[in-house]
Every structure is written in structure tokens, then in C-alpha cells.
Amino acid sequence: MKTSYNGKLARINLSTGEIKVEQLDMELATKFIGGRGLGTKMLYDEGVATVDPLSEDNKLIYITGPMTGTASPSAGRYMVVTKSPLTGMIASSNSGGVWGARLKYAGWDALIVEGKAPEWTYINVSDDKIELLSAKDYVGMMSEEADAKLKEVHPGCSVLNIGPAGEHLSLLAAIMNDKDRAAGRSGVGAVMGSKNLKAITVTATAKVVEPFDAAKLKEATKACNQKIRENGVTGGGLPTYGTAVLVNIINNTGSFPTKNWQESYYPEADDISGETLKDTYLVKNAACHRCPIACGRVIKVGDKVVGGPEYEPLWAYGGNCGLHDLNAIDEANMWCNEYGLDAISTPCTIAAAMELFDKGYIKEEECDGIPLAWGSSEAIVEWTKRMGEGKLPLAKLMADGSYRLCEHYGHPEFSMSVKKQEMPAYDARGIQGIGITYATSNRGGCHVRGYLISPEVLGLPEQLDRTTTEGKAQWCKIFQDLTAAIDSMGLCLFSSFALGAPDYAALLNAGTGTEYTAEELLTVGERIYNIERLFNKAAGMKPEDDRLPKRLTEEPISSGPSKGQISQINVTLPQYYEVRGWENAFPTKETLERLGLAE
Amino acid sequence: MIEVRLFATFREGRDKIVYLEPEQASCPADVLDHLKIPHEEVAICLINGFHSKLSDPVKDQDVLALFPPVGGG
CATH class of the missing domain: 3.60.9.10 (Aldehyde ferredoxin oxidoreductase, N-terminal domain)
Structure with missing residues (x-):
């Protein structure tokens, strides 16, 4: 077959x-x-x-x-x-x-x-x-x-x-x-x-993968490509501005973490936005294999032409380090690629180090001539290189992430991480649902395991109130399960701005000969989410690992449009466990049996 | 004054920020008409950071942010 x-x-x-x-x-x-x-x-x-x-x-x-x-x-x-x-x-x-x-x-x-x-x-x-x-x-x-x-x-x-x-x-x-x-x-x-x-x-010599039903795959692909072309995000916003277009949107909701999440509105954000990147350093778009969206950026850094930053590093090196020097961010992002560093966790760790420096825990003499000062272009570029080299003692410590760094200085609460992995660019105090995604992500702080920014901010597939908790646990579960299926199929998650579960089921069935309905595909995604959780349980995960940093639950946003807001994860997490069929962060026997995971 | 912030393609041929007198606009729809932006092109309309309808009231000192369909991650 x-x-x-x-x-x-x-x-x-x-x-x-x-x-x-x-x-x-x-x-x-x-x-x-x-x-x-x-x-x-x-x-x-x-x-x-x-x-x-x-x-x-x-x-x-x-x-x-x-x-x-x-x-x-x-x-x-x-x-x-x-x-x-x-x-x-x-x-x-x-x-x-x-x-x-x-x-x-x-x-x-x-x-x-x-x-x-x-x-x-x-x-x-x-x-x-x-x-x-x-x-x-x-x-x-x-x-x-x-x-x-x-x-x-x-x-x-x-x-x-x-x-x-x-x-x-x-x-x-x-x-x-x-x-x-x-x-x-x-x-x-x-x-x-x-x-x-x-x-x-x-x-590879071959240039093609033969599917189960070539005619059906061609038909499903044609329908999906049309939806992607006609969708305002995948056919317009993403190709024109890349993911960086989010800078201004998220900032204008007052959910743009600033200075290591001490604030959540950055007045200079437009200087580091997708709009500004397009008008300054952008050379052209870049596309991955067979991608009709082409959200990638190719930019100029000095006399080099390199891959450009996504939204996450623009935020993490930018507002989160109190900095709006787009050229410096482009260069720091380039060094992440050259040294092979995570372009989210690396700048987030620099931001945490800047808070430790600002509060006097990291001393100037540890900085070898480049103080970790808020807003320092030199610091984000040079400390990225130093982390990539891993030779200077402080840089070696930073290269293991913000949690270990902050714990070393006696203040793990300054690490804005979940399960020791740094959270991305959306403040879960101003956007309630994304906090559930962060807290329950099996791989730690992460936005692309259940991108609730889509309904809570972008209005896709429908607009939810970002400040409320009602129904968010159920939305989170559905997004997590569909994402698990898309990730497992080998498709890009960004296609889901235009496509839904029935489209993915049609593609998968034509490719492999399965006969999944959209609902069954979501159940496969649920099975995947649960096997990840079983892996984590075996690895020693504890219920308290599904938590957000104290800053999000104890320190209201200090200024901007979302001033006064705080994460209500204490409300949403029990709701989430209930819709998942989990107790104390882990699947019940009944849930495992329902998903065919009982041992 | 009402501060109107324009983003992405709405900036083409327009300023990034436009200020209107309260008498010129009582709701975002009025603002769009003033700026000659077709209503159906607006995907996200924020008044003071919160999602709003085009018919919601705007008043003096409000900040209006307007976006066409955009996304990322």
C-alpha cells in the first residue's frame, strides 16, 4: 500500500x-x-x-x-x-x-x-x-x-x-x-x-513523497492553499511583516512584558516592530519547504545578509531588556543563530541578568567591562556572544538559562520561566488564557503548544475577552490537542490561522490512508498531549511544576492599558485539569483507558 | 483629542498617528470614514487597549489602535 x-x-x-x-x-x-x-x-x-x-x-x-x-x-x-x-x-x-x-x-x-x-x-x-x-x-x-x-x-x-x-x-x-x-x-x-x-x-535523489491517494491530496491541498491565500493573516499580514507584526498589537493591549516582566507596556515598541523592520533592514521574505506563507525575514546586518528576527527575539532583546535599538537586536539575533542559541531563552536570560544587576545582586566586577544595564545595545550583543562562547564565569552560568542564574544569586523568583524554560512574549496577566498554556505546557514555558493569543487577541477563529477566565480551559485543551496533531503531521502551525481540524484530517487521510474525522484527529492530539505528560511524570515532574512565576500571580501590571491585572491561574488551572480528565496534574486511569494509553 | 494609531498596511499613505477632535468621531466607524479605511479591512480595533466594536463610543483622551488582519507567534 x-x-x-x-x-x-x-x-x-x-x-x-x-x-x-x-x-x-x-x-x-x-x-x-x-x-x-x-x-x-x-x-x-x-x-x-x-x-x-x-x-x-x-x-x-x-x-x-x-x-x-x-x-x-x-x-x-x-x-x-x-x-x-x-x-x-x-x-x-x-x-x-x-x-x-x-x-x-x-x-x-x-x-x-x-x-x-x-x-x-x-x-x-x-x-x-x-x-x-x-x-x-x-x-x-x-x-x-x-x-x-x-x-x-x-x-x-x-x-x-x-x-x-x-x-x-x-x-x-x-x-x-x-x-x-x-x-x-x-x-x-x-x-x-x-x-x-x-x-x-x-x-536525497528523490524529490517527491508518494501519498496514499494522490488525487485526494491534490484536491485537499488546493482547497487549503486557497484558504491560506485568502486569509488576511496567512495571505497578507504574515508575508508582508513576518511574525514581528505582533510587536505593536501585543504592546497596545498592554501585555508586552518589559524589563523582565516588571512592566507590560513599552512606549518605544514601534521602533522594533515588524513595520519598522520592513522599512529599514528587510531585504526579502524567506519560505520554508513548500510554504505558501513565506513569513521568514532576510535582513541586512552591517554588510551581511542573514535570517532576521521573529517576534519573540524582537520582544525579548527589545522591550524585555528595555531597549529599542533594532540594529542591535538584529545583530544579537544573528549571533544566536551563529552560536546556536535559543533566541527566546537567551535574551530572556539576559533580561533576568539585567534585573539582577539593576538590583545589585550581580556586581559590576563580574561583568568584565560590559555592565548588564537596561537598554544597553552593547550588552545584548556582547553577552549573547559571551553566552555562545561559554568561557567567562558569569556567561557560562547565563548559558544555562535564567532559572539556574537567578537561583545562583538567591532569587529564583526573577526567572520568568515555567519548568525552568523561559516564557515568551505575552503577559499572562493581561491575557488570561495564555497563562494556562504556559503553566501546563509539557515542555515548559512556551506559546506554541496552545496559542490562545489567536482567539484572545487576534480574534481567530473568534474574538474572546482576553481579561476573563470563562471557557478558557476548554479553549486551551482544544488548541493544545490540535497543535499536537499538526506538529505530528509535519506541517507548520501557522497554517492553522487559515485551516481547521477538518482540513488537517483531509490532508492526513489522503497522505496516509487513515479515515480520521476532525473529532478523531483531535482525540489523537489529546493522546499525544497525554503521552507527553506520562513521560514527564516518569521523569519526576511534580504537580507544582504546573505553575507560573510569582510575579504573574502576586504583582499586578504596574502601568499601561492592562494596569492592575493579575493572572487568575488559580481559577483556570483546576478547570483545565477537569476538562483534561486529570487529577493533581496527571491523567486519571479513566482518561488513560479512554485514550488507549493504559498500561 | 482622540489619538488614532494606525498599524501595518493602514500606514500606507497615512501618518502613523492621527489626532481627531471628539466632535469629528463618536465611534471607531466615524474614524475609519474620516481616514477613508473600508470598515471590512479592520481586524482588530482597540480602544484604550481593549477589543471594541466599530460602533462603540469613543471620547476625548481615548487611544484608538487599528489593525488589518495580522498574526504570528
């Missing part, structure tokens, strides 16, 4: 050099789709939840979805699934570009990497041939230079790699691919570094 799965994965043991070809378990694939869902299920079943994340017992799964590489819109995504060294829980970091589609074209659904190479190594995939090669010539290189050098050795390949940050095991290290795309979050780059794995190059 034809299907958009390849039905094949490679298990690569870096300790022994053994490479085994395994058949994809199609029963599991049907239950967990692929990508984030299937990767987590495999990791859970293989007992990885209890291992030391930076030991050779941890495993790295690079996994595509069944739609990756197909003609479906925005079908260029892959996931890195592993146990996070930052959170100690599940990590599933998603990235676009072309690398995932190339892996699929080469004939693989996933690569499972185990053990630890005795020397720095890279994996070269060339269609069905996989080999381990010495990476000693690339160690210490910036991500983009290593990308270029590896392309000289393997012409036409797509490169995934870590930069110096991953090599020195920064817990904020990202995995980069195709120069400026990143599986950015949860320290997945450190896991790669801990295995002495510098890069994975992929070359």
Missing part, C-alpha cells in the same frame, strides 16, 4: 558505530501520527524518561511527520524529540527549512541517535546510505560557516548542526538547520553536543 510514510527509520549508535535499519511500527504511527507524537511515544517506551539528559543514555530522535515533504501546504517541518537538559522533561523542538523534507526524500521517517561518539562526529545521509564521519575540522565553527564547509564536501546537501553553544553544552543550545532555521527550545543542542555529534548532512 502506498502511504506518505517511508516506513523506515535508522537507529544509529554513536558509541559502537552500529547503524540499524528498522521498520516503522505502523500501528503506533496511526495512533501517534509521527513527529512530536510518535517521537515521544518511542522515547517513552524505550525508558528514556529516567535517564540523565546529558549522558549517553539519552536518545535524540530526529523525526518527520507523514505530511513532511508532500505537496501539502507548509509541509517542511521535522521535530527533535529528546529528554531536555533544561527542564528535565520532554523536549520536542520543531523546525522548518528544507532539512526535514530532504530526510524524507532520502527514504527515512526518522533517525534515532544513541550513545556518544568517542570523537567529534557527523552523520552523512545520502539516500539509503548512512555513514559516520569525523567532524574534527568543524569543531568550534559558527553554524553558518560549518554549513557552508559541509556543503563543499557534500554538494547539494542540507545541513543540520550545532554551533559552539551546543559544543560547550549550554542548556540553551539550539539545533540549527539550513543556516537560520532552528529547533530552538529546551536545550536540544546540548544533547547533541553531549554525544559529540556536530552535524547531520542529508542528500
Whole structure:
């Protein structure tokens, strides 16, 4: 039977050099789709939840979805699934570009990497041939230079790699691919570094993935592409301004965290907005594999032309560090890509360090000539580089994230994180529902595991009152479940501004031969969300890990349009557990039985 | 004065911020007519930071923020 799965994965043991070809378990694939869902299920079943994340017992799964590489819109995504060294829980970091589609074209659904190479190594995939090669010539290189050098050795390949940050095991290290795309979050780059794995190059002869029903997929794709083109966000706002267009929207609702969330309105925000970026440094748009949206930015930084910042780093280096120097933010973001650092957690950690410095806990003599002062352009650029290098003692500490930094100075409450991962750019005091997403995200502080900004601020699919709690728990569950399904299919979440569960079910069914209804697809997403939670429980997660920082529950917003507001997570969290069928943060026996997860 | 902030494509051919006398506009719809912005092009209308309808009242000292369809993440 034809299907958009390849039905094949490679298990690569870096300790022994053994490479085994395994058949994809199609029963599991049907239950967990692929990508984030299937990767987590495999990791859970293989007992990885209890291992030391930076030991050779941890495993790295690079996994595509069944739609990756197909003609479906925005079908260029892959996931890195592993146990996070930052959170100690599940990590599933998603990235676009072309690398995932190339892996699929080469004939693989996933690569499972185990053990630890005795020397720095890279994996070269060339269609069905996989080999381990010495990476000693690339160690210490910036991500983009290593990308270029590896392309000289393997012409036409797509490169995934870590930069110096991953090599020195920064817990904020990202995995980069195709120069400026990143599986950015949860320290997945450190896991790669801990295995002495510098890069994975992929070359593929094929240029197509054959689906179960080509005619039906063509029809579903045509309908989806039309919706994406006609939708004001995916057909207009995102291509024109990129995600950075959110700067002014979120700021005007008074929910734009400023100076490490001490305030939530930034008067100079327009200087760092998508509108200003378009009028100043933008060179052109960039698109991932088969993406009709093309939200990526290509910008000028000095005499270089590089990938530009998303909304998150514009906020995190900008308002959150009290700074409106767009050129400095562009440069700092570029260094995140070059060193291979998470462009959310890195600037958020700098913001936390600035608060510690401002309040006298970090001393000027620790700063080696570059004070961590609010609004300092020099500080955001140079401290990003220092974190990437990981040599200066304070920078090494910062490279492990804001929680460990603030705990070191005796004030963990200044870390604006959940499960030790930094929260993104929306203040959950001014926007109540997103607080549930943050608190209950299985991978820690994160917005893209249930993007309630869509209904609460953008009015999609309908406008909710951002200040109220009513119904938000149910909305959160639906968004989390649908997102889990989209992530597992290998599609970009941004397509969901225009598409809904019936569209995704139609694409998946045409690709794989399943017969899911929209409702059943949401149940698959729910199963995925619950298997992630089971992984976290096995990893030692406690109910109190589903919490927001005290600043959000005890310090009302001090100024701006949302002045006086505070997170009501104490109201919404019990409601959320009820709609999930969870008790004390974990699924009940009945819920596990209903989802086919009972053991 | 009513402060009207324009964003994204609404800035094309217009200033970023426009000030109107309260007599010139009693609701966002009046503001849009004054600025020659078709009502159906507005996706988000904030009055003092809160989502509002085009028929909601605006008064002196209010800040109106107008956006076409935009999004991100």
C-alpha cells in the first residue's frame, strides 16, 4: 500500500558505530501520527524518561511527520524529540527549512541517535546510505560557516548542526538547520553536543513523497492553499511583516512584558516592530519547504545578509531588556543563530541578568567591562556572544538559562520561566488564557503548544475577552490537542490561522490512508498531549511544576492599558485539569483507558 | 483629542498617528470614514487597549489602535 510514510527509520549508535535499519511500527504511527507524537511515544517506551539528559543514555530522535515533504501546504517541518537538559522533561523542538523534507526524500521517517561518539562526529545521509564521519575540522565553527564547509564536501546537501553553544553544552543550545532555521527550545543542542555529534548532512535523489491517494491530496491541498491565500493573516499580514507584526498589537493591549516582566507596556515598541523592520533592514521574505506563507525575514546586518528576527527575539532583546535599538537586536539575533542559541531563552536570560544587576545582586566586577544595564545595545550583543562562547564565569552560568542564574544569586523568583524554560512574549496577566498554556505546557514555558493569543487577541477563529477566565480551559485543551496533531503531521502551525481540524484530517487521510474525522484527529492530539505528560511524570515532574512565576500571580501590571491585572491561574488551572480528565496534574486511569494509553 | 494609531498596511499613505477632535468621531466607524479605511479591512480595533466594536463610543483622551488582519507567534 502506498502511504506518505517511508516506513523506515535508522537507529544509529554513536558509541559502537552500529547503524540499524528498522521498520516503522505502523500501528503506533496511526495512533501517534509521527513527529512530536510518535517521537515521544518511542522515547517513552524505550525508558528514556529516567535517564540523565546529558549522558549517553539519552536518545535524540530526529523525526518527520507523514505530511513532511508532500505537496501539502507548509509541509517542511521535522521535530527533535529528546529528554531536555533544561527542564528535565520532554523536549520536542520543531523546525522548518528544507532539512526535514530532504530526510524524507532520502527514504527515512526518522533517525534515532544513541550513545556518544568517542570523537567529534557527523552523520552523512545520502539516500539509503548512512555513514559516520569525523567532524574534527568543524569543531568550534559558527553554524553558518560549518554549513557552508559541509556543503563543499557534500554538494547539494542540507545541513543540520550545532554551533559552539551546543559544543560547550549550554542548556540553551539550539539545533540549527539550513543556516537560520532552528529547533530552538529546551536545550536540544546540548544533547547533541553531549554525544559529540556536530552535524547531520542529508542528500536525497528523490524529490517527491508518494501519498496514499494522490488525487485526494491534490484536491485537499488546493482547497487549503486557497484558504491560506485568502486569509488576511496567512495571505497578507504574515508575508508582508513576518511574525514581528505582533510587536505593536501585543504592546497596545498592554501585555508586552518589559524589563523582565516588571512592566507590560513599552512606549518605544514601534521602533522594533515588524513595520519598522520592513522599512529599514528587510531585504526579502524567506519560505520554508513548500510554504505558501513565506513569513521568514532576510535582513541586512552591517554588510551581511542573514535570517532576521521573529517576534519573540524582537520582544525579548527589545522591550524585555528595555531597549529599542533594532540594529542591535538584529545583530544579537544573528549571533544566536551563529552560536546556536535559543533566541527566546537567551535574551530572556539576559533580561533576568539585567534585573539582577539593576538590583545589585550581580556586581559590576563580574561583568568584565560590559555592565548588564537596561537598554544597553552593547550588552545584548556582547553577552549573547559571551553566552555562545561559554568561557567567562558569569556567561557560562547565563548559558544555562535564567532559572539556574537567578537561583545562583538567591532569587529564583526573577526567572520568568515555567519548568525552568523561559516564557515568551505575552503577559499572562493581561491575557488570561495564555497563562494556562504556559503553566501546563509539557515542555515548559512556551506559546506554541496552545496559542490562545489567536482567539484572545487576534480574534481567530473568534474574538474572546482576553481579561476573563470563562471557557478558557476548554479553549486551551482544544488548541493544545490540535497543535499536537499538526506538529505530528509535519506541517507548520501557522497554517492553522487559515485551516481547521477538518482540513488537517483531509490532508492526513489522503497522505496516509487513515479515515480520521476532525473529532478523531483531535482525540489523537489529546493522546499525544497525554503521552507527553506520562513521560514527564516518569521523569519526576511534580504537580507544582504546573505553575507560573510569582510575579504573574502576586504583582499586578504596574502601568499601561492592562494596569492592575493579575493572572487568575488559580481559577483556570483546576478547570483545565477537569476538562483534561486529570487529577493533581496527571491523567486519571479513566482518561488513560479512554485514550488507549493504559498500561 | 482622540489619538488614532494606525498599524501595518493602514500606514500606507497615512501618518502613523492621527489626532481627531471628539466632535469629528463618536465611534471607531466615524474614524475609519474620516481616514477613508473600508470598515471590512479592520481586524482588530482597540480602544484604550481593549477589543471594541466599530460602533462603540469613543471620547476625548481615548487611544484608538487599528489593525488589518495580522498574526504570528
